[in-house]
Structures are given as C-alpha cells and as structure tokens.
Amino acid sequence: MSGKILIIDRAATSRIVMKVKLNAAQYDVDTCDNCADAAKIIQQRAPDLVLVNLSDVSDSPHAFCRNLRNGPGGDTLVIIGTGVDDSSRARFAALDAGADDVLVPHVSDSLLLARIRSLLRRRNVGVEWQIRDGTSRALGFDEDRSGFAMPGQITVLAANGGAGALLVQTLQRGLDHRVQLSDLQTGLPQDGPCRNADLFVIDATFSEQRKKTLFQMIADIHARGDTQHAAKLVILPKGEQRTAAMLLDLGADDVAFAPVGDDELILRTKALVAHKLDQDCLRERVRSGLRAAVIDPLTGLFNRRYAETHLDRIAEQAQATGRQYAIMVLDIDHFKSVNDTYGHAAGDAVLRTLASRLRSNFRGIDLIARVGGEEFLVAMPNTSREHAHIAAERMRRLVNETPIHVAGLATPLQISVSVGIAVDEHEDTGSDAPQHLFALADAALYRAKSAGRNMVSIHMSAA
The missing domain is CATH 3.40.50.2300 (Response regulator)
Structure with missing residues (x-):
C-alpha cells in the first residue's frame, strides 16, 4: 500500500x-x-x-x-x-x-488522486527530514534554529501585468515576505526575482494554447538548482480540473481556482512559504551538522556511527506506524584480491563506484551507509520482505552485469556482491531491536557467502 x-x-x-x-x-x-x-x-x-x-x-x-x-x-x-x-x-x-x-x-477522480499523491509526497519528504533531524539531535548536533527566522521571497509570475501587480499588492498587504513580479511570457530568467525564490505564485488564468508553456515552467522550476526546492502555487481558471491534476503530478505544490479571495490566497501562500523555510532549515541542520562527523570521506555515504543512530529513528517510526522496515547488508565478494592484485587505488575506485550505484538505485528515504571496509548497509523504511528481496536482486544483478572502469587499467573489473536481508516483524526484542535486526541481516549475509557468493539470502523469522 x-x-x-x-x-x-x-x-x-x-x-x-x-x-x-x-x-x-x-x-x-x-x-x-x-x-x-x-x-x-x-x-x-x-x-x-x-x-x-x-x-x-x-x-x-x-x-x-x-x-x-x-x-x-x-x-x-x-x-x-x-x-x-x-x-x-x-x-x-x-x-x-x-x-x-x-x-x-x-471533483474529478483524476484531481482527487493527484491531490492526494501531491500532499503525501510533501508529507513523506517532511517525515524523512524530521527523522534525519532527530538523528542529528541524537548525535549531539542540536543547533539553534532561530537564525532561520527570516522573511521568505515570493515571485509572482503573470502574463498580464495588471493582474500580476494586483496579486503582488494583495500578498504584500497580508504577508511579511518579500514579493516581486516577473513576466510569465519570458520564461524563467537566470537572474532577477526568480533566483532563490521560496515560492512561485503563477497566475495561469490564460488561454488554452499556453498550457504547454505552463507545464514547461513547472518542470523548469523543479529542475533548476537555485529553485528546485521552491514551492509552486498555480491559479487556474475555474473548472480546469484536468490541468490541475497534471500540474500536481508535475510538481506543483498547490492549485487554486479563480476567483481566489484575498484571505484564501494569503493563507495558502503563508502555509507554503512556512513549509518551505522549515524544510530548508532541516536540510541545513542535517548537512552542516553531520557531514564532518558522520560521512565516510572515501564514498560520501554515511558511516557506521550515523547508521546505528539513524536505525533507531527508523525503528521508532516503524513502531509508531505499525509498518515494517528492512535492513540489507551488502559485501563485495573477494575484495581483498582486488587490492592485492590491482592496488588500493583500484580498490578505492571500486568502493566509490558501488557507493554511487547504491545511491542511484534506492529511494531518498532509504539509509545507505558504509559500515565496514567493503561492507555496506541499506535500511528501507516501510518495506516488506518481498520488496526488499526484489530491490536486493536488482542491485546484485546490476553490480554483476556492469564492470567497473578503473583509471590505469586496460580491462574493466568484474565484481559481485553478496547480500543479507532481515525484515522487522514487530517482535518484542527490546530496546536493541535495530541492532538485533542488523545482526540477523549480517548472519544472512554470511550464509550467502558460504553458499557460493553473488547471491541474496533472507532471514526467515521463526514466528
């Protein structure tokens, strides 16, 4: 589900x-x-x-x-x-x-489901960063957040200058944030009022032939580095439910239908800016507070210290919601022979490449860490045994079927990984439940190694 x-x-x-x-x-x-x-x-x-x-x-x-x-x-x-x-x-x-x-x-079924998807996506991102923030606090990085209490920046994009000016005046009267106007017809400029905006309010009450421009605008805002986290509120003509559904699935955070009263517009805008600034705060706390202490310098992944603390947060969330989570332990087969044959520089290249593939093939909410020399951990919230097995097999095949190119070596290196999986069954294992699950996944990894390597082994509960 x-x-x-x-x-x-x-x-x-x-x-x-x-x-x-x-x-x-x-x-x-x-x-x-x-x-x-x-x-x-x-x-x-x-x-x-x-x-x-x-x-x-x-x-x-x-x-x-x-x-x-x-x-x-x-x-x-x-x-x-x-x-x-x-x-x-x-x-x-x-x-x-x-x-x-x-x-x-x-309301149409398409808009109903699109709105639910949009709001759940936003919720899940918020939960992810709250969990990570809880981990940073548990590690002792409890920074003062008061420095983030500053006005936001709102950019109104409108094709009609008069209508855009009225929107700007309305928002300036009701909010403490900076509000600027930009011409929707010129696209998304690299500089000026669009740069580093916290919220885009897009007046899209225009004719049918300009919808493609609107869809492209939403995609561009999401793709640009300086605006990718900005919230997006689109005002549409009344009855444009199909367009609204498409915009929400493309990444718009909110859609309102004209006419929108001043009070409603200000309330929607205030909520979007507050959420965006709060997420900025959480991201900054995690990134600045944790990087030096809990990032593995070779691979850029989290290290064992962070992983063990973050596992506690994942377990607490699973206990509160009644959902399962999975732990996956991966180990590079015959890694010592890579170092002995090709040198430690080649071994480091293998570790960095595997780390990159792990990042590219798991979800943002999944924890990925290097917990030993050639051993990696992936913790997957809200994941069943079946889905964990599918993900592990996909990763194992990807590693096995994609040789690693190492600078200075004429022939790419062929490597494989063995994987052990354990899934939380909400058994009463006490306060050490995450560590116990980690140990079960590690035991499953040992069985995969003993059975011939390059395979996935799953711990099966006796319950």
Whole structure:
C-alpha cells in the first residue's frame, strides 16, 4: 500500500464510493461516520492522510481539524476537507481550521488522486527530514534554529501585468515576505526575482494554447538548482480540473481556482512559504551538522556511527506506524584480491563506484551507509520482505552485469556482491531491536557467502 487514509463522512454511500476509489489506487483505507470514532482510529492506526467531510456542522468538523493540526503528530498529518461550498469563503474557513486543502463537490477522480499523491509526497519528504533531524539531535548536533527566522521571497509570475501587480499588492498587504513580479511570457530568467525564490505564485488564468508553456515552467522550476526546492502555487481558471491534476503530478505544490479571495490566497501562500523555510532549515541542520562527523570521506555515504543512530529513528517510526522496515547488508565478494592484485587505488575506485550505484538505485528515504571496509548497509523504511528481496536482486544483478572502469587499467573489473536481508516483524526484542535486526541481516549475509557468493539470502523469522 502507498499510504494509510481515513475517511470521515456521515453519509454511508459517500464513504463507500470514496473507499472503493482509494482502494483501487492501492491505498489502505479506514472509514468512520463521526469525529469521536475518528480520533480513536487515528490514535490506533496513525493514518498518513485524513479526508473529513466538513458539511456536518453537528459534529463540529472544523474544530476537529483544528485539534488534529495542533495535537501530537499534527505537523505531519495531511488533512483534506470535503463537502464544502465552492466558494473562496468556505475554502478559507477549512484552510484556517487546519486543512491542507479543500476538495469541492463534483471533483474529478483524476484531481482527487493527484491531490492526494501531491500532499503525501510533501508529507513523506517532511517525515524523512524530521527523522534525519532527530538523528542529528541524537548525535549531539542540536543547533539553534532561530537564525532561520527570516522573511521568505515570493515571485509572482503573470502574463498580464495588471493582474500580476494586483496579486503582488494583495500578498504584500497580508504577508511579511518579500514579493516581486516577473513576466510569465519570458520564461524563467537566470537572474532577477526568480533566483532563490521560496515560492512561485503563477497566475495561469490564460488561454488554452499556453498550457504547454505552463507545464514547461513547472518542470523548469523543479529542475533548476537555485529553485528546485521552491514551492509552486498555480491559479487556474475555474473548472480546469484536468490541468490541475497534471500540474500536481508535475510538481506543483498547490492549485487554486479563480476567483481566489484575498484571505484564501494569503493563507495558502503563508502555509507554503512556512513549509518551505522549515524544510530548508532541516536540510541545513542535517548537512552542516553531520557531514564532518558522520560521512565516510572515501564514498560520501554515511558511516557506521550515523547508521546505528539513524536505525533507531527508523525503528521508532516503524513502531509508531505499525509498518515494517528492512535492513540489507551488502559485501563485495573477494575484495581483498582486488587490492592485492590491482592496488588500493583500484580498490578505492571500486568502493566509490558501488557507493554511487547504491545511491542511484534506492529511494531518498532509504539509509545507505558504509559500515565496514567493503561492507555496506541499506535500511528501507516501510518495506516488506518481498520488496526488499526484489530491490536486493536488482542491485546484485546490476553490480554483476556492469564492470567497473578503473583509471590505469586496460580491462574493466568484474565484481559481485553478496547480500543479507532481515525484515522487522514487530517482535518484542527490546530496546536493541535495530541492532538485533542488523545482526540477523549480517548472519544472512554470511550464509550467502558460504553458499557460493553473488547471491541474496533472507532471514526467515521463526514466528
């Protein structure tokens, strides 16, 4: 499953229809008809996203959303309001209560699913950096974050200069951030107001033939080094649901349909800038605080010190969410003979190449570390035994089938790896559970070595 979702709706038919749609999209779905039961399910099941019908005023759903947002875990819980009127005032009320977005009646399935995917992607990135930040704190890098409390930079991109100027004035009145205007028709310039923007507000209320330009703009913002982390809010003409879905899947963070009231626009903008600046802060804390102490200088991967601490964070997250995680230990076969035959420079080149291949073939949320001379560890959150096995076999084949070119050697080096896997089964192994799982994966690696090398071995629980 790609995420856990809770549907709160008093109408049984609406709950059933929505559950069928989300199950078909491979989500793990729970349902209930009131906020009191929802609170119990959230405590027990820890969903990633909540869809709550805000039209039932007898159940105080707006107050419920506000309590969720301000309660434990509220900073990573995605909340989508449904059932409200298609008006800027109603959308503002939902957003002000803590909802991340509002889906008005008659929303298309494509936009519904695209919005869920977009918000879950943003949530997962935030959770990843929070876990890494927790690891840095556990290692003693608890830096003061007050230095990051500074105004953000917003760039309004508009084809109509008059409409763009009005957007700038609205945002300047309601926010403390710097707001600048740029011409949408000129594309994304290398310098000027687009450089290092924290948020792009794109007025896309224009004709059909310019949609390709808009799609290219979103892709360009995401691809450029100085804007790749910038948030993107697109304002579309009312009814452009298909375009909205495509934009969200291309990387837009939020889409609003005109007319957008000033209060709604300011609230959406404020939330996007705050999230972006917070993520910048977390990234900077991890990068600057950890690099010297916990990065292996040869490969650029994390070292054993970091891996052991970060495994504790992954285990805590798995315990809190009830999800599995996998540990994979990889060892280069006959590595000593590489050093003895070709020299340590060739051995170093092999280690660096394998590290690069590991980085390229696993997810951003996966922990990749060098934990010994030729031994590497990959920890994979939210991963089953089956998926870990598939990933390990893919990596083993890639290494075995792709020789390594080493400077000064006429013939590329053919190497192979053996892999051991262990998957958390939520067994009661005490506070040393991650270390115990590491030991099981290491034992599985030893079996792979003993059985002939260049293979994957999986620890099978006796439970």
